[in-house]
Amino acid sequence: MSTTTTQTSPADPSALDDRLFLARDNLQALIDLLVAQGHQVIGPKIDQGAIVYTEIQSVDELPRGWTDIQQPGQYRLEKRNDDAYFGFVVGPHSWKRYLFPPITTIAVADQTPQGWEMRGHPGPTPKYAFLGVRACELAAMRVQDRVFLEGPYVDPIYQSRREEAVIIAVNCTQAAATCFCTSMKTGPECQSGFDLALTETAGGFTVVIGSTRGRALAEQLPLRPAVAEEQAAARAGRERAEQQVTKQFDTTDIRDLLLKNLNHPHWADVAERCLSCTNCTMVCPTCFCSSVVDVGDLAGEHVERERRWDSCFNLDFSYMNGGVIRNDVRSRYRQWLTHKLASWIDQFGQSGCVGCGRCITWCPVGIDLTVEVAALRSETAV
Amino acid sequence: MIDTSHATVAPRPVGVNPWVPSTVRIQAIRPEITDVATYDLEFVDDEKGARFRFLPGQFNMLYLPGVGEVAISISGDPAQHGTLAHTIRKAGNVTAALAKLPVGATLGLRGPYGTSWPIETARGNDVILVAGGIGLAPLRPVVCDIVTNRSSYGRVSILHGARNPEGLLFPSEYEHWRANGIDFQTTVDRAADGWTGSVGVVTLLLDRLPLPNPAETVLFACGPEVMMHYTTKTAMGRNVDPGHIWLSTERNMACAIGLCGHCQFGPVFVCKEGPVFNYERIAPYLTIEGL
Numbered sequence: 014m015s016t017t018t019t020q021t022s023p024a025d026p027s028a029l030d031d032r033l034f035l036a037r038d039n040l041q042a043l044i045d046l047l048v049a050q051g052h053q054v055i056g057p058k059i060d061q062g063a064i065v066y067t068e069i070q071s072v073d074e075l076p077r078g079w080t081d082i083q084q085p086g087q088y089r090l091e092k093r094n095d096d097a098y099f100g101f102v103v104g105p106h107s108w109k110r111y112l113f114p115p116i117t118t119i120a121v122a123d124q125t126p127q128g129w130e131m132r133g134h135p136g137p138t139p140k141y142a143f144l145g146v147r148a149c150e151l152a153a154m155r156v157q158d159r160v161f162l163e164g165p166y167v168d169p170i171y172q173s174r175r176e177e178a179v180i181i182a183v184n185c186t187q188a189a190a191t192c193f194c195t196s197m198k199t200g201p202e203c204q205s206g207f208d209l210a211l212t213e214t215a216g217g218f219t220v221v222i223g224s225t226r227g228r229a230l231a232e233q234l235p236l237r238p239a240v241a242e243e244q245a246a247a248r249a250g251r252e253r254a255e256q257q258v259t260k261q262f263d264t265t266d267i268r269d270l271l272l273k274n275l276n277h278p279h280w281a282d283v284a285e286r287c288l289s290c291t292n293c294t295m296v297c298p299t300c301f302c303s304s305v306v307d308v309g310d311l312a313g314e315h316v317e318r319e320r321r322w323d324s325c326f327n328l329d330f331s332y333m334n335g336g337v338i339r340n341d342v343r344s345r346y347r348q349w350l351t352h353k354l355a356s357w358i359d360q361f362g363q364s365g366c367v368g369c370g371r372c373i374t375w376c377p378v379g380i381d382l383t384v385e386v387a388a389l390r391s392e393t394a395v
Numbered sequence: 396m397i398d399t400s401h402a403t404v405a406p407r408p409v410g411v412n413p414w415v416p417s418t419v420r421i422q423a424i425r426p427e428i429t430d431v432a433t434y435d436l437e438f439v440d441d442e443k444g445a446r447f448r449f450l451p452g453q454f455n456m457l458y459l460p461g462v463g464e465v466a467i468s469i470s471g472d473p474a475q476h477g478t479l480a481h482t483i484r485k486a487g488n489v490t491a492a493l494a495k496l497p498v499g500a501t502l503g504l505r506g507p508y509g510t511s512w513p514i515e516t517a518r519g520n521d522v523i524l525v526a527g528g529i530g531l532a533p534l535r536p537v538v539c540d541i542v543t544n545r546s547s548y549g550r551v552s553i554l555h556g557a558r559n560p561e562g563l564l565f566p567s568e569y570e571h572w573r574a575n576g577i578d579f580q581t582t583v584d585r586a587a588d589g590w591t592g593s594v595g596v597v598t599l600l601l602d603r604l605p606l607p608n609p610a611e612t613v614l615f616a617c618g619p620e621v622m623m624h625y626t627t628k629t630a631m632g633r634n635v636d637p638g639h640i641w642l643s644t645e646r647n648m649a650c651a652i653g654l655c656g657h658c659q660f661g662p663v664f665v666c667k668e669g670p671v672f673n674y675e676r677i678a679p680y681l682t683i684e685g686l
């Protein structure tokens with residue numbers, strides 16, 4: 014397919030999902046529409062050698078013609094031999110940094126003549142539009158929804174940001190060596206949880222409407238019916254991604270495998286390699302741990318309570334009574350892995366892992382959790 | 396038969412945004428023992444104070460702006476409304492700053508949080524409370540209920556251990572408790588001059604305790620984890636049903652509302668599913684080091 018105007022074949026009626034088409038030249042119209050509606054558009058952009066999620070205003074800021082090559086402990090960008098806007102997988106950022114910001118003020122205290130007065134998070138809620146959300150990332154948002162919205166207490170910061178955020182998903186048309194979404198049943202195709210979902214082809218994007226908000230957006234976009242070739246190209250792209258997911262992760266009985274082997278010698282084996290650097294938890298799109306610190310003015314009369322991302326790999330995370338409970342790397346690595354893959358199921362009814370592979374790529378020593386679990390499995394008498 | 400099916404629906408905190416503390420004023424401070432004092436707190440907003448209810452074993456997050464926030468159990472009588480007693484040991488930053496506050500000072504309070512001691516299960520049965528040091532504070536609301544409703548309970552024993560005689564908490568109340576038919580026993584790790592009582596760990600008291608109806612005995616324990624571990628072992632060795640043993644656990648907490656992740660203990664969040672757990676729920680994890 015070269016240009017969109019020459020396509021004349023009628024649309025394949027069985028592929029209802031790819032009925033609409035946004036020409037490549039009209040991608041900017043989507044960004045403009047979101048901006049006109051008052052949204053801050055967050056999308057992929059190259060920064061310091063990685064594709065990160067940051068505010069964008071123009072399609073020219075997208076990583077057009079670039080792809081990411083990922084291996085355990087390795088990430089690098091390479092030029093593609095085409096001009097694809099979304100021809101990469103996932104980088105070190107995830108959308109969680111916008112819904113659950115690395116640093117936020119959660120409450121404020123002021124000294125008044127009547128004593129301390131406390132109130133909630135100040136300031137307006139940012140109205141985001143996320144452009145380029147992958148299937149595993151949609152799954153990660155649903156995992157965090159269960160933590161922040163569906164427990165006994167709702168986090169008002171996450172809630173307000175989540176409600177405002179418009180989600181424009183983009184289906185993967187390729188996969189990295191670190192991806193294992195097919196094992197976690199989260200991808201590579203976006204099934205739900207978006208307003209619009211795009212699949213990139215050479216001439217533009219097939220479009221799926223996923224919500225009433227998405228429908229309203231679609232009505233204002235220069236869309237036209239997709240033709241059969243475009244639909245076939247979109248389908249081929251998605252199938253290519255699925256085929257490229259070669260990493261398999263056997264999660265059979267994983268909850269018991271991990272929680273019934275808490276004293277397994279394999280934990281000490283990983284601990285010899287793990288640096289306890291926190292990278293895996295920082296890049297993980299579902300990790301939700303935080304600490305709260307007080308930041309006061311000089312007079313001590315105005316204090317802000319700041320919530321900051323924390324990690325179970327930090328020594329003082331388990332500080333108590335003058336000591337530390339998880340006092341060695343072995344117990345901290347075990348906390349991360351057993352929480353993510355096992356106790357998460359007890360706590361939230363599903364795995365905390367979506368198979369995005371970030372923890373594998375961004376681990377400085379290339380520890381691959383799927384390999385560690387497989388090793389533990391093979392060393393465990395059944 | 397002991398009814399363990401009873402699920403306690405714990406009272407929920409007042410206020411909408413779970414991160415925002417309410418202002419409370421220190422109404423009275425009662426020094427207890429070295430480095431421990433009880434603070435009676437009252438809500439500045441009367442209406443909030445009138446609505447506040449808690450169950451024995453629940454805790455609040457007390458907040459000193461500019462210093463930090465700590466989890467503290469409510470040590471008062473759940474049947475009395477108005478002020479909320481918190482018995483606090485000076486441990487570090489926040490508790491030391493708290494110890495310097497005078498009567499009339501204000502601070503923040505969020506709560507009540509967590510599960511409670513299953514009072515309904517205990518009533519009608521024999522009860523053993525085992526408390527190590529400051530661990531008697533979260534059990535005090537249970538003692539208040541026993542004293543008020545003494546006839547609802549069978550035999551009641553409190554076994555309280557401390558490092559030394561000065562570490563025994565609420566000494567002025569022992570006589571009152573004993574007068575209400577409670578078998579109150581103490582032991583210390585290290586005796587001091589003039590100490591004529593028991594010396595040794597609290598499980599020794601449990602070893603010697605007459606247990607006429609182990610099948611109808613409920614045990615609540617709060618204290619250091621090793622103490623709770625040996626208490627549980629001893630009790631089960633004496634045929635107390637593990638399903639009738641309840642423990643109050645402690646973990647670092649930055650939120651108490653299940654959002655910060657700090658208080659995880661294996662698969663449980665201590666703030667949500669605890670701090671009071673049935674022994675059987677956490678038994679597989681109690682002996683795992685560094686969990």
Ligand SMILES: Cc1cc2nc3c(=O)[nH]c(=O)nc-3n(C[C@H](O)[C@H](O)[C@H](O)COP(=O)(O)OP(=O)(O)OC[C@H]3O[C@@H](n4cnc5c(N)ncnc54)[C@H](O)[C@@H]3O)c2cc1C
Nearest residue numbers: 333334465466467468483484486487488489490646647648
């Ligand atoms: C459910 C629960 C109920 C408690 N009830 C009582 C009580 O009734 N009376 C009492 O004196 N103490 C109680 N504690 C312990 C009390 O929370 C700690 O002593 C207190 O947090 C120490 O804070 P600090 O700033 O003074 O000490 P630091 O050593 O300076 O601690 C710094 C921070 O670490 C964390 N931390 C340290 N120790 C603990 C701990 N043991 N538990 C949780 N977080 C900790 C806190 O966030 C604290 O602010 C309870 C703890 C929990 C979890």
Ligand code: SF4
Nearest residue numbers: 300301302325349352
């Ligand atoms: S893996 Fe660690 S940092 Fe991530 S959510 Fe679990 S406890 Fe928190």
Ligand code: SF4
Nearest residue numbers: 287288290291293376
């Ligand atoms: S597993 Fe890797 S990324 Fe995670 S803490 Fe250890 S060294 Fe860092």
